[in-house]
Amino acid sequence: MIGKATKFLQVDGDFQMHRGGILQSPTIAYETWGELNQARDNAVLIFTGLSPSAHAASCSEDPAPGWWEDMVGPGLPIDTERFFVICVNSLGSCFGSTGPASINPTTGKRYRLTFPVHTLEDVAEGGYLVVRHLGIERLHTVIGCSMGGMSALALCVRRPDVSQRLVSVSSATRATPFSIAVRSLQREMIRQDRKWQNGNYDPDDPPISGQRLARKLGMITYRSAIEWDQRFRRERVSSEDYSGDPFGIDFEVEAYLEARAQRFTGQFDPNCYLYLSRASDLFDLAEHGGSLAAGFSRIQLDRAMVIGVTTDILFPLHQQEELAAGLSGVVPKVRFEALDSIQGHDSFLVNMDDFRPVICSFFETCD
Numbered sequence: 443m444i445g446k447a448t449k450f451l452q453v454d455g456d457f458q459m460h461r462g463g464i465l466q467s468p469t470i471a472y473e474t475w476g477e478l479n480q481a482r483d484n485a486v487l488i489f490t491g492l493s494p495s496a497h498a499a500s501c502s503e504d505p506a507p508g509w510w511e512d513m514v515g516p517g518l519p520i521d522t523e524r525f526f527v528i529c530v531n532s533l534g535s536c537f538g539s540t541g542p543a544s545i546n547p548t549t550g551k552r553y554r555l556t557f558p559v560h561t562l563e564d565v566a567e568g569g570y571l572v573v574r575h576l577g578i579e580r581l582h583t584v585i586g587c588s589m590g591g592m593s594a595l596a597l598c599v600r601r602p603d604v605s606q607r608l609v610s611v612s613s614a615t616r617a618t619p620f621s622i623a624v625r626s627l628q629r630e631m632i633r634q635d636r637k638w639q640n641g642n643y644d645p646d647d648p649p650i651s652g653q654r655l656a657r658k659l660g661m662i663t664y665r666s667a668i669e670w671d672q673r674f675r676r677e678r679v680s681s682e683d684y685s686g687d688p689f690g691i692d693f694e695v696e697a698y699l700e701a702r703a704q705r706f707t708g709q710f711d712p713n714c715y716l717y718l719s720r721a722s723d724l725f726d727l728a729e730h731g732g733s734l735a736a737g738f739s740r741i742q743l744d745r746a747m748v749i750g751v752t753t754d755i756l757f758p759l760h761q762q763e764e765l766a767a768g769l770s771g772v773v774p775k776v777r778f779e780a781l782d783s784i785q786g787h788d789s790f791l792v793n794m795d796d797f798r799p800v801i802c803s804f805f806e807t808c809d
Contacts, residue, residue, distance in 0.1 A: 444538045447473050447504040448496060448531075451575050460567070461724075463558025466547050470568045471531040471538025472496050473504075475514060476522035478576070485578045486520060487569055487605070488529040489590030489597075492718050493710055495537035498529040510587075512794040519802035525582065532593070533568035534560045534717050542713035543645070555641040560717045562589065562725040566596035570604060581605040582808070587790050588612055588757065589718070592725045595765075599730045602742040608769075609804060610748045611790045611797075614761035615727040615734060615768065621756050624663050625719045628656035632712050641713050650707045653715070657703040666753035666786035670695055727768075738768040745775040747804045749790070749797070752780060756787040777804065 450469050457465040473496040478485060488498055490509070499514035499522075500507055514520045514527055534541040534557070542557040549556075573581060584605040586594030591613020598608055617625075635652030637643050674695040691697050727737035746769045750762025759780055766778035781796045783789035790797055 444471065444495065447501050448538050449473065450538060451572050453571060457564075457567075459558040460561040460563035461559040465540055465558070468533065468540035468568075469538065469544075470533060470540075470572050471535075472572050473498065473501075473529050474576075475499060475501060475527045476525055478526040478578070482578055483580065483582060484524065485526045485528060485573070485576070485581050487573060487581050487584045487594075487597075488514075488520075488527065489565065489569060489584070489586040489593040490529065490532060491588035491590055492532075492715070492722065493706070495535070496529045496531040498527075509791065513798065513801065519798050519805060520585070521805070524805075528572060528576065530569045530572050532565045532589075532718060534565065534714060534721065536711035536714040539568065541711070542641075542717055543711040552645075554713055557713070557717060559724075560721045561596075562593045562721050563596045563600060565593040565721070566600060569593065569597060570601050573604065581607075583607040583609060583805075585609040586611065586613060588787065589722045591757075592616075592722065595727060596725065598743060599727065599737055599740050602740055606744045607808065608743050608746040608773075609801065610746070610762075610765060612749065612751060612754055612757050612762075612787055613765070614757050615737070615765055616725060617723050618758065618761065621663075622723045624659065624756070625723055628659055629716050629719055631655040631659070632716060638712065641716075643712065645711075648708070648712050653707040653710070653712055654703040656715070657706040658699045661699055661702050663756045664786055664788040666755070666784055668753060669784045669786065672784065674698065734764075734768055735771075738772050741769070741772050743769070743773045745777075745808065746773045747777040747779065747800075749779045749781065749800060751783050751786065751789045753784055754787045754789070 448471050450471055452469050453467050457468050494509040498508040498510045516523045531537045531539045533539050536543045542553045546553045584594045591610040632649055632652035635649030637649040677694040679697050728734045730737040748762050748766040750759045752759055766776055770776040779800050783793045783796050785793050
């Protein structure tokens, strides 16, 4: 999943991690679309969710569809004829940026569980270094989806002069106990796989069973019960697909979860998943000053938009309302959008009919 369009920034010297520890000259992978204007004020930075690479959209060097293909491109809401768009692969990931699967230059071996405690503040700092590397003093807008929304918020708190605007999509100021519980169980599923071996698994024979279960649980939280009802009802798999196992796949919804889990396993390094999952739990805006109010007070934006979805159980709508309310106290113009989509947390990836007009209107009013 590292395409020809991917570029790499090798950090010069030590990278100080937010909660202690150092990475020696880590690499941050990123992709860009469009052109930086003469004033260098048309750059848009995108932070991803937990699992995507930096390939948000296709381009001539890499025509494969990106994870936000219908949002980024010529004439689309994030218009690459107007903006210079940057998408970074999160530090700690396995798609070009330094993470637990990378080689530690000190030992010549993979970091594995010797990778320092990882936070979304570290992800944000990686994005900041890419922005500075590209010669950009201030971003037009920083956008983050899901985990990426918290990374974008971390950037705005740690580097308050780096962006004029923020778009937060299905994110929050911190994880709810429910979300922490789900991710904790996902991590346990991976760690209980006998192939995990305390993080020292063979990269060619990773703990796939644990990853498979973790992905299934994740998919259940990414979508909504309303969608399951409308999409699958109680439809059974066809007779030729029935295995004969009395506890095997019998319903179409089970087959769907299995197919999505199979697509994910083998593509994402398990240790990277563990670290980024934990980083999502650790982020709390209140840690920047001692309270949410203190954290918000550090933000210096001209405009912000917060988008949530009514059926999202992973980052529920009340969290979007809390974020929008907190931003309203320190940002002159804040817009809150609650979208009535049945696709739950994944709506920003699959329901472009609802998301495109909202994001497009945000950029149209920025002139």
